[in-house]
Amino acid sequence: MSCPAERRLRKELLELLTNPMPGIYIDEEKVAKNINEWIVTIEGAEKTIYEGETFQLQFSFNEKYPFDSPTVLFIGKIPVHSHIYSNGHICLSILTDDWTPALSVGAVCLSIRSMLSSATKKERPPDDMIYTRTCSKNPKKTKWFFHDDTV
Amino acid sequence: MSFIINFIRAVLDAMLELFSFGRKGISNKLPIFVKTNTGKQISLNLDPEWNISNVKRLVAPSLGISPDEVKIIFAGKELEDCTRISECDLGTQSVLHAVKSRSRSEIETKSKKCLETLFDDENVGDVPSKPLSSTLVDLQLKGEERRDSESNIKAKAHFFVHCPECKKLCRGKLRVRCNICKGGCFTVHRDPECWDDVLVPKKIQGHCESKEIACMSDEENGLPFAEFYFKCAEHGSGGEKDYAAPLTLIKMNLKKVPCLACGDISDPVLVFPCVAGHTSCLDCFKLYCISRLQERQFISHREFGYTLACPVNCENSFIQEIHHFKLLEKDYYDRYQQFGAEEFVLQSGGVLCPQPNCGMGILVDENCNRVHCQNGCNFVFCKICKQGYHIGDCLPESAISNNMSVSEFSVNPSRVAGARWDEASKIAIQVTTKPCPKCRTATERAGGCMHMACTRAGCNFEWCWICQTEWTRDCMAAHWFG
Numbered sequence: 001m002s003c004p005a006e007r008r009l010r011k012e013l014l015e016l017l018t019n020p021m022p023g024i025y026i027d028e029e030k031v032a033k034n035i036n037e038w039i040v041t042i043e044g045a046e047k048t049i050y051e052g053e054t055f056q057l058q059f060s061f062n063e064k065y066p067f068d069s070p071t072v073l074f075i076g077k078i079p080v081h082s083h084i085y086s087n088g089h090i091c092l093s094i095l096t097d098d099w100t101p102a103l104s105v106g107a108v109c110l111s112i113r114s115m116l117s118s119a120t121k122k123e124r125p126p127d128d129m130i131y132t133r134t135c136s137k138n139p140k141k142t143k144w145f146f147h148d149d150t151v
Numbered sequence: 152m153s154f155i156i157n158f159i160r161a162v163l164d165a166m167l168e169l170f171s172f173g174r175k176g177i178s179n180k181l182p183i184f185v186k187t188n189t190g191k192q193i194s195l196n197l198d199p200e201w202n203i204s205n206v207k208r209l210v211a212p213s214l215g216i217s218p219d220e221v222k223i224i225f226a227g228k229e230l231e232d233c234t235r236i237s238e239c240d241l242g243t244q245s246v247l248h249a250v251k252s253r254s255r256s257e258i259e260t261k262s263k264k265c266l267e268t269l270f271d272d273e274n275v276g277d278v279p280s281k282p283l284s285s286t287l288v289d290l291q292l293k294g295e296e297r298r299d300s301e302s303n304i305k306a307k308a309h310f311f312v313h314c315p316e317c318k319k320l321c322r323g324k325l326r327v328r329c330n331i332c333k334g335g336c337f338t339v340h341r342d343p344e345c346w347d348d349v350l351v352p353k354k355i356q357g358h359c360e361s362k363e364i365a366c367m368s369d370e371e372n373g374l375p376f377a378e379f380y381f382k383c384a385e386h387g388s389g390g391e392k393d394y395a396a397p398l399t400l401i402k403m404n405l406k407k408v409p410c411l412a413c414g415d416i417s418d419p420v421l422v423f424p425c426v427a428g429h430t431s432c433l434d435c436f437k438l439y440c441i442s443r444l445q446e447r448q449f450i451s452h453r454e455f456g457y458t459l460a461c462p463v464n465c466e467n468s469f470i471q472e473i474h475h476f477k478l479l480e481k482d483y484y485d486r487y488q489q490f491g492a493e494e495f496v497l498q499s500g501g502v503l504c505p506q507p508n509c510g511m512g513i514l515v516d517e518n519c520n521r522v523h524c525q526n527g528c529n530f531v532f533c534k535i536c537k538q539g540y541h542i543g544d545c546l547p548e549s550a551i552s553n554n555m556s557v558s559e560f561s562v563n564p565s566r567v568a569g570a571r572w573d574e575a576s577k578i579a580i581q582v583t584t585k586p587c588p589k590c591r592t593a594t595e596r597a598g599g600c601m602h603m604a605c606t607r608a609g610c611n612f613e614w615c616w617i618c619q620t621e622w623t624r625d626c627m628a629a630h631w632f633g
Contacts, residue, residue, distance in 0.1 A: 004413040004435050011414040064442040066412050067435075067462060100463040101412045101439075102429070127631070134600075134632030141599030143613075 005065040009035050012105050024109045036061045039075075040109055048117045055079050057112065058088075059105060069099035071140055072108060080122040083115060087132045089139040091125065096140055181236065185210050185247045188336060188363055199237035203230045210249045224248040227327030227339040227357065227377060240324055243387035248336035250360045309403045311419060312395035313477040314383035320419075320433070320478060321385040323395055325349065327357075330378040331368060334361020339377045346399055349379040396474035400424065401433075410435050411463070421475070425465030433478065440479055444487055448608045451498050457491030494609060497590065505537040506530045537591055588614050588621070600632050 013035075016026055023043040030039045038059040044050025055078070060071040072095050074088035083091040094103060094111055125131070135142055180196040185206070187193075193213055197206065203223050211218040223230045225239060225247050241247075312323030329337045330352070339357040348354045356374040359366040366375045381397045404418040412435035421436045423429045431439065439462050443449055452458050452469050458476075461468035470476075476487050493503055496512030504511040504524040511527030520534040532538060536545035584593040587605040589612035594603060601616040615626040617633075 004438055007415060008413045064438070067439050067442045098464075102463045130632055136598035136600075138598070141597070143600055143602040143604055 003063055005061060005063050006035050008066055009061060016106055021106055021110065023113060024106070038105065040105070042109060042113055042116075044079075045113060045117045049119060049122060050079060050116050053077075053079070057109065059108075066101035066103075069095055069140070070105070070108070071138060072112075073139055079116060080124060081116060081119050082121070082123055082125055085125055085128050085131055085135075087135070089131075089135065089142070091144050093144070096144060181241060182243055183241060183245050183247060185249050186336070187214055187248075188250050188360055189214075197236050197241075199235070201236050202232065203234050203236075204232040206236075206247070207232070207249075214249060214251060216251050220252050222250050222252050222360075224250065224336050224338055224360065226325065227337055229338050240384075242324070242382075242384060246335060248361070250336060309419075310381060311398045311401040312381045312383055313398055313474050314385065314395045316393070317383060317386055320398065320401065321383045321395065323381045323397060324384045326380055326382055327377050328380065329357075329359035329361055329366050330376040331366040332359060332361050332375075333378070334359060334366075336361040337375075337377060340374075343379065350397070350399070352376065352378065396472070396477070398475055398478075399472055400470065400475055404430075412439070423461035423463075423465070423468050424470065425461040425463070425468035427461075427463070427465060429461050429463050429465065429468075431462070436475075437479055440476060440487075441483055444479075444483060444490065447490060447606060449487070449490060449494070450608050451491070451494040457487065457494060498609065502534055502537070504528060504530055505532060537586075585616065585619060587612055588619050601626065601630055 013026065013031060016024075017028070023045060025041040025043075027039040027041070030037065038061075040057045040059065042055050042057060044053040044055075055074055056076045058073055058075045062068055072090060074084060074090065078084060078086055078088050085091070090112065092111060092115065094108065131142075181199060182194065182196050185193045185195055187210075191213060193210060195206070195209060204218070206223055207218040207221040210223075211221050214221060225241070225245075230239065310323035310325060312321055313319075314321040314323075325343075326335070327337055327339060328335045337357050337359050339355050341355060343349045343355060353376045355377045356370070356372070357377045359375050367373045368375045370376075381395050382393055383395045400421050400423065401419050402422050404416065404420045407416050408420065408430040409416050410420065410432035411429050412431055415432055417432040417434075420430050420432055423431070440459065443459055449457050449459055450469070455469055455471045456473045458470045458473055460470075477484060479487060493510070493512060496503060496514065499514060500517065501512055501514040502522055504513060504522075504527050506524065506528050509524060509528040509530065511524050513522055513524060513527075515522050515534055521540050522532050522534050524530045524532070531540045533540050533545060538545070584595045586592065587594055587603075587607070587610060590605060590607060590610045592605055592607045592610065594606065596603065596616055602622050603614050603616050605612040605614070613622040614620065615622045615630075617630050618626060
């Protein structure tokens with residue numbers, strides 16, 4: 001029998017494929033090869049500063065999922081946003097401190113999409129240079145300060 | 152010739168049939184004990200198809216009274232004559248109690264009762280009724296749910312226990328005894344309706360007939376209280392001292408709620424004590440406990456002990472009954488107990504012996520920095536820096552490793568042979584870790600930023616890897632990432 005993490009991921013995948021969320025697309029081929037690595041494409045929502053752009057998120061799950069949060073980062077073209085570092089790391093509390101097993105891939109994608117939608121200016125975080133030069137490859141190793149809940 | 156052979160075969164078949172029938176009859180019998188308040192114990196083999204009046208007829212001669220005068224009491228209820236044995240939730244070697252009825256009028260009501268089988272609310276304690284297992288409503292359901300589901304749940308109330316003998320989750324059964332004499336010959340005045348009725352002492356009163364003189368309490372009406380306890384229903388009864396801890400959060404998944412983690416619908420499930428009632432299957436519950444245990448994220452709760460809250464971080468959702476953690480495999484449960492004990496020592500202001508493979512918990516005098524690991528390895532150390540005991544201020548970290556071998560030698564010569572290996576790992580720990588400035592838990596920084604958060608649940612102190620003091624905005628500005 002597969003481990004609980006895999007069973008959960010299969011359920012989430014099935015749910016997202018049968019009831020797709022607007023602007024969120026799953027790379028089925030990649031997931032079929034390895035259920036623990038997902039690539040999700042996010043479309044910038046209409047009437048926002050990211051309209052017409054698409055971005056790719058990489059999700060990695062360990063065997064403790066969903067009790068442990070997935071590692072989530074942007075790959076390829078990184079959106080310019082005040083909470084997204086140029087190496088793809090995302091400063092979002094539900095990805096570390098506020099993660100709960102009741103959240104899901106869909107919920108994370110929705111949060112990130114709405115985080116993008118609410119931005120009014122395209123700018124990098126103020127500490128982008130120093131952070132990207134010195135941080136760990138794993139964004140979960142960074143202790144984030146969530147200064148601003150409005151964006 | 153063939154006629155004779157056929158005849159012999161027929162006779163043989165008939166004998167075989169008789170023999171197997173006889174065996175079947177025996178295996179159907181339920182061996183039980185009947186206890187009287189005069190101290191006698193009778194062992195009986197009951198046929199599940201019999202009813203209570205059969206039992207009375209069997210028991211009456213040994214009590215020296217007529218069968219109508221016998222009262223049969225089991226699990227807090229006096230059983231009525233027409234109740235079938237199979238309805239009573241009796242297990243092998245269960246104990247029934249038989250006593251003499253007090254008055255003639257009681258006998259009259261009893262015989263009338265059996266014909267009417269009406270439920271007389273005013274007088275439940277004194278008149279015979281259905282056994283507790285069939286009158287008891289499911290404690291896991293709340294008032295409304297009960298009404299909704301009454302029609303489709305004909306099954307008995309469900310309890311789950313952790314059985315120390317079977318060493319696993321088992322179906323449980325509820326039993327009642329007197330809170331004064333602990334005797335089982337006790338009838339309750341009303342059925343328990345919720346977990347509190349069962350788990351909180353002194354909620355329901357009753358009559359005790361375990362002894363010839365009824366037990367009396369200090370209450371106004373002088374009646375003793377019912378004391379409820381649980382037994383495992385999956386092994387034969389081991390007598391009156393065979394208890395099992397009730398696992399109140401484990402429920403039958405009557406509502407078919409999917410697990411919050413894996414999404415499967417399983418049965419039974421664990422429902423966390425939060426307002427939302429977040430539900431988890433038992434496998435995911437174990438996974439949750441193990442992942443929190445490995446990160447040492449259990450919380451030492453003042454009332455409940457070393458426990459966890461709902462994984463969705465709901466308010467007031469700590470698991471009160473820590474026997475639920477007995478569901479973990481032995482290795483993990485042992486670790487749970489060890490961490491729990493360590494956390495208790497630390498929270499009571501004690502220290503843990505820093506010697507490798509010792510870790511003895513020591514409660515210390517607040518004003519004294521010299522700690523002696525008296526019942527453990529005999530190491531004498533400083534309460535503040537956890538190094539060998541010294542007079543004066545603690546040495547800076549770098550100087551300690553040189554000093555260490557000397558002090559260790561003088562403290563415990565018998566450890567010298569093992570000292571090299573321990574010393575090697577000690578140096579490794581010193582090179583790769585720094586102690587949390589608040590609780591001294593050795594912390595390893597495996598990449599990431601300089602902002603550390605103590606991994607010990609209950610400490611969670613936020614500190615700076617470079618300054619080794621509390622994390623401040625200045626640290627963030629000067630050396631967040633080194």
